Amino acid sequence: MYKEMFNYQKLDLQILKLKKENKETPYTKVMADAISAVKVLQEKTEKLGQDAEKQIENFNKLTASLESIQNEIEKLEQELDIPSEEIEKKVKDYSNQLNRIQSNITILKANIDKINKMFEDAKHKVFEAKNKHKQAKAKQDEIMGESEAKINALKQEMEAMEKNLDKALLKKYKDCKADNILPVYVMLTQNNACGGCMQELATNELNKLKQDKTLVCEHCRRIIIDRE
Ligand SMILES: [Zn+2]
Helix, strand or coil, X not given: CHHHHHHHHHHHHHHHHHHHHHHCXXXXXXXXXXXXXXXXXXXXXXXXXXXXXXXXXXXXXXXXXXXXHHHHHHHXXXXXXXXXXXXXXXXXXXXXXXXXXXXXXXXXXXHHHHHHHHHHHHHHHHHHHHHHHHHHHHHHHHHHHHHHHHHHHHHHHHHHHHCCCCHHHHHHHHHHHHCCCCCCEEEECCCCEECCCCCECCHHHHHHHHHHCEEECCCCCCEEECCC
């Protein structure tokens, strides 16, 4: 009577194995990696955006400085009573300031070019990661589809077997399975241990098992069946 039950359980274990195998495939790993890569790149582009804003701020400051120097020069042109040495000194001073601004603008331009390049690079990598994810997902969906067909076939086979199973054993089986215990039925090992968790049975437990032919394992809640 237990033989059919074990055969039935064997199919259920195959289903469990299929589900487990397909949850983690090389494709699911590629998908997870792609998702985390996109996340990192999004953080990076956000930071680049903040950097770009800073560079624009700097650019505005430089433009303001240029304007103020221009105003100073205009004022200088209107003031005719300033001694020529003083004008010469001021012109020199403004010229130095203009040089400094010029070199800052050069640096700023290089920074902006760099940010643009990094931004384009990140955009390209996001595109690549999304593409990888898409390809892996298609393969994974294929695997899941195949596995689902196999699982459905096994389920049908099990359903057909149920008619010939002992009703009480089947009920116990389904109750245990509902509690996430699978396999439900295990054989007593040669060392008189539970075939599920391998815990050795105490003498009184073993006697009870010999008497009743079955025993619920205290450790893993599986149903131990006596060796035939
Ligand atoms: Zn056990």
